[in-house]
Amino acid sequence: MADKLTLDIVTPYGHIFTDEVDEIAASGSEGEFGVLPEHASFLTTLRIGMLTYKKGAETGIFFISSGYAEVGPDKVTILADSAERSDDINVERAKAAMKRAEERLKEIEKFDHARATASLERAIMRIQVVEKRTIR
Ligand code: ATP
Numbered sequence: 001m002a003d004k005l006t007l008d009i010v011t012p013y014g015h016i017f018t019d020e021v022d023e024i025a026a027s028g029s030e031g032e033f034g035v036l037p038e039h040a041s042f043l044t045t046l047r048i049g050m051l052t053y054k055k056g057a058e059t060g061i062f063f064i065s066s067g068y069a070e071v072g073p074d075k076v077t078i079l080a081d082s083a084e085r086s087d088d089i090n091v092e093r094a095k096a097a098m099k100r101a102e103e104r105l106k107e108i109e110k111f112d113h114a115r116a117t118a119s120l121e122r123a124i125m126r127i128q129v130v131e132k133r134t135i136r
Pocket of ligand 1: 088
């Protein structure tokens with residue numbers, strides 16, 4: 001019986017994280033889900049959100065853009081469009097992206113609305129991930 005989970009986070013920009021952890025919580029398209037070792041296998045899409053893991057007394061927090069999660073009894077693989085550990089998020093960059101997206105949403109005839117909305121969501125979530133880290 002597995003008592004640990006291997007968490008792998010992979011993006012087109014590189015292999016972001018791999019480690020053995022005790023539990024994981026992530027943002028699926030259908031809602032938040034939690035995974036402990038020996039969880040039944042499933043595959044789900046992910047929405048822009050947060051992923052947290054616990055490993056002993058340590059908690060890790062990641063920003064995850066949309067993608068997929070493959071859950072197995074001893075392994076969770078996250079394939080995301082982009083992902084950053086909370087410590088690697090550049091808040092100024094996220095604030096600039098948020099401002100840019102807000103400006104674009106005001107000029108709906110010039111910019112792709114869905115694209116600007118997704119960009120805004122990513123920026124807000126990155127800022128929330130950093131805030132969650134700092135209030136821990
Ligand atoms: P931006 O408009 O600032 O590029 P974005 O949401 O369009 O933001 P993504 O397409 O999600 O960016 O990611 C492109 C790359 O830049 C990825 O490697 C991602 O991890 C990185 N990245 C984007 N925003 C940040 C940030 N605020 N801090 C650190 N890395 C970031």
